[in-house]
Amino acid sequence: MSLKTRILGLAAGLIVVASLASWLAYRELSENIIERWGQQVAEIQVRYDSARLLQSLEREIGLAKQMASSSALINWAVNPDAPALESEAIRQMESFRSNFRDNSYFVALLENGHYYYNNEKNEYAGDQFRYVLDADKPDDAWFFQLIEEGRDFHLNVNPDTELGVTKLWIDVLMRDQTGQIVGMVGTGLNLDDFLQDIVDIGQEGITTLFVDYNGAIQLYRDRNFIDFASIIKPEGQKNTVDLLFDDPQDKQQILGMLQLLKKRSDQVGQVESGFVTVDGRKHLAGVAFLPAIGWFEITLLDLNTLLPRSYLWPLVAVFLVTLLVTLLLFHLIIQSRILKPIMSLEHAVEKVREGSFDLPRLDKPDNEIGWLADHFEKMTHSLGHSTRELEAKVAQRTDELNRLARIDPLTGLKNRRGLDEVLDEEIQRARRQETGFGVIWLDIDHFKSINDTLGHQAGDQILCRVALWLKAGVRPYDHPGRWGGDEFVVLLSPCDPETLERIARRICESVAQESQKTGTPVTVSVGGYFASPGDNSDTILRHADHALYQAKREGRNRVRIGTTEDPEINPA
Ligand SMILES: Nc1nc2c(ncn2[C@@H]2O[C@H](COP(=O)(O)OP(=O)(O)OP(=O)(O)O)[C@@H](O)[C@H]2O)c(=O)[nH]1
Numbered sequence: 001m002s003l004k005t006r007i008l009g010l011a012a013g014l015i016v017v018a019s020l021a022s023w024l025a026y027r028e029l030s031e032n033i034i035e036r037w038g039q040q041v042a043e044i045q046v047r048y049d050s051a052r053l054l055q056s057l058e059r060e061i062g063l064a065k066q067m068a069s070s071s072a073l074i075n076w077a078v079n080p081d082a083p084a085l086e087s088e089a090i091r092q093m094e095s096f097r098s099n100f101r102d103n104s105y106f107v108a109l110l111e112n113g114h115y116y117y118n119n120e121k122n123e124y125a126g127d128q129f130r131y132v133l134d135a136d137k138p139d140d141a142w143f144f145q146l147i148e149e150g151r152d153f154h155l156n157v158n159p160d161t162e163l164g165v166t167k168l169w170i171d172v173l174m175r176d177q178t179g180q181i182v183g184m185v186g187t188g189l190n191l192d193d194f195l196q197d198i199v200d201i202g203q204e205g206i207t208t209l210f211v212d213y214n215g216a217i218q219l220y221r222d223r224n225f226i227d228f229a230s231i232i233k234p235e236g237q238k239n240t241v242d243l244l245f246d247d248p249q250d251k252q253q254i255l256g257m258l259q260l261l262k263k264r265s266d267q268v269g270q271v272e273s274g275f276v277t278v279d280g281r282k283h284l285a286g287v288a289f290l291p292a293i294g295w296f297e298i299t300l301l302d303l304n305t306l307l308p309r310s311y312l313w314p315l316v317a318v319f320l321v322t323l324l325v326t327l328l329l330f331h332l333i334i335q336s337r338i339l340k341p342i343m344s345l346e347h348a349v350e351k352v353r354e355g356s357f358d359l360p361r362l363d364k365p366d367n368e369i370g371w372l373a374d375h376f377e378k379m380t381h382s383l384g385h386s387t388r389e390l391e392a393k394v395a396q397r398t399d400e401l402n403r404l405a406r407i408d409p410l411t412g413l414k415n416r417r418g419l420d421e422v423l424d425e426e427i428q429r430a431r432r433q434e435t436g437f438g439v440i441w442l443d444i445d446h447f448k449s450i451n452d453t454l455g456h457q458a459g460d461q462i463l464c465r466v467a468l469w470l471k472a473g474v475r476p477y478d479h480p481g482r483w484g485g486d487e488f489v490v491l492l493s494p495c496d497p498e499t500l501e502r503i504a505r506r507i508c509e510s511v512a513q514e515s516q517k518t519g520t521p522v523t524v525s526v527g528g529y530f531a532s533p534g535d536n537s538d539t540i541l542r543h544a545d546h547a548l549y550q551a552k553r554e555g556r557n558r559v560r561i562g563t564t565e566d567p568e569i570n571p572a
Pocket residue numbers: 443444445446447448449451455456457458459460463484485486552556
């Protein structure tokens with residue numbers, strides 16, 4: 001796998017991991033934010049709803065308490081059979097009726113159980129006495145229960161079957177100067193209007209309900225859940241708040257909150273909150289205690305409706321786009337700053353490996369890779385320079401060796417190999433140009449005895465001298481050489497037979513004359529042969545050697561020129 005693929009794979013892997021981590025962090029964070037926000041909203045909402053409820057009830061409760069402390073009503077309750085007191089009391093009741101929001105009231109006397117009532121239509125004018133409360137009638141149990149409990153104030157949601165109305169009743173006990181209970185007064189609020197105005201305010205995602213000390217539902221948008229006549233129901237038969245929750249843990253949680261708030265009832269404005277599931281949807285529940293009426297307010301916020309997670313999707317989109325742009329930028333930077341320079345460097349290394357020091361243009365970014373490329377370029381230049389220098393030296397040495405391999409070390413003339421090469425060249429040239437060339441073969445006479453008498457070193461000296469005289473006796477473009485031992489060969493080109501003979505004689509004579517001057521006279525026997533085009537080296541050398549042999553045989557120190565018709569060479 002290439003480096004590019006690996007780096008891009010690694011980058012993609014890292015980005016996937018980062019995205020995953022970011023997504024988890026986003027989920028955790030968004031949940032956290034929504035929860036914190038929800039808790040704040042729940043607390044504000046529960047306080048707001050409580051304030052709205054209390055605001056709408058406070059005036060009615062105050063009026064009802066005022067009515068309960070009216071002396072005309074108390075006096076009458078103590079003496080219910082006195083007609084004067086009754087008419088004064090009814091006058092008082094009617095004056096309160098016009099002040100109550102519902103324009104209705106009720107008065108119940110403990111002494112005789114008489115129940116008085118009039119409504120906003122003044123339907124029972126002059127006939128306010130409606131019926132007698134019966135302790136044995138379940139519908140009237142509320143009255144006797146409240147009297148027994150001795151609670152001075154109570155809110156009660158109850159249908160009055162006698163009157164055919166369902167109201168939120170405000171019940172206040174009437175006491176005489178000694179504190180004895182003498183009756184009960186109050187007013188009612190139309191339940192449907194109340195639910196619509198205070199409880200079911202139509203805000204999507206927000207549910208408000210009120211429960212009493214026992215958790216019995218007193219006000220809720222769905223009337224079927226309301227625990228009517230709660231006060232007279234035994235425990236276990238009440239419609240309690242846990243009916244709303246499917247999860248037993250939620251029930252426990254809410255009931256726990258009610259207990260806690262009840263304990264802290266002296267601390268004003270306390271709110272508890274927690275998550276619950278209602279109708280399969282997660283809600284945040286805010287709970288507050290309303291000591292003025294002895295109820296709890298519960299506000300349920302459906303967070304998915306109030307703040308759907310889709311609101312945060314633009315954030316996710318921004319994140320994803322940023323991620324993609326980052327990946328693209330990362331790719332471009334890695335490509336231009338690392339991968340391209342590395343690839344151009346690799347290409348250059350490959351060229352050097354193949355023996356070429358002419359580098360292509362290298363990418364050199366201002367980083368470690370660029371510096372490496374620069375070092376490599378300089379190193380390659382100096383390597384190329386040294387290699388060229390070395391190659392030149394090797395070629396020079398090789399030429400020198402080649403030259404030395406063709407030179408006789410003692411005399412400095414061509415050796416046998418050198419002579420062979422020149423002979424081949426001359427044979428070729430003769431063939432090409434259809435011209436002949438001359439060959440001289442000479443041998444020092446009696447050289448063995450010179451060696452024997454004067455010594456080998458003196459012999460060498462004579463060989464060197466003969467070489468010098470030989471060189472001096474031929475033309476600059478001729479090729480003198482030492483064939484081996486005391487034998488020398490000269491190739492004459494261009495040449496004709498006359499020149500061959502003339503030069504051969506000149507050599508023979510100059511050796512004899514010059515050696516005289518040295519005190520060690522020597523002579524040479526010389527064989528010559530004029531090679532014709534088409535002659536090969538064997539023929540040529542054999543003829544020259546034969547001519548030399550003849551010169552020797554005829555007494556030495558003489559020249560013999562061989563011919564192609566020589567019967568001893570060509571016996572046929
Ligand atoms: N000093 C010296 N002697 C050499 C060298 N090479 C060969 N010789 C000697 O040269 C002599 C050649 O003798 P030949 O050519 O056979 O005989 P010659 O005595 O010259 O007699 P002819 O040729 O018949 O006149 C031998 O004794 C070799 O040992 C050399 O490099 N230096």
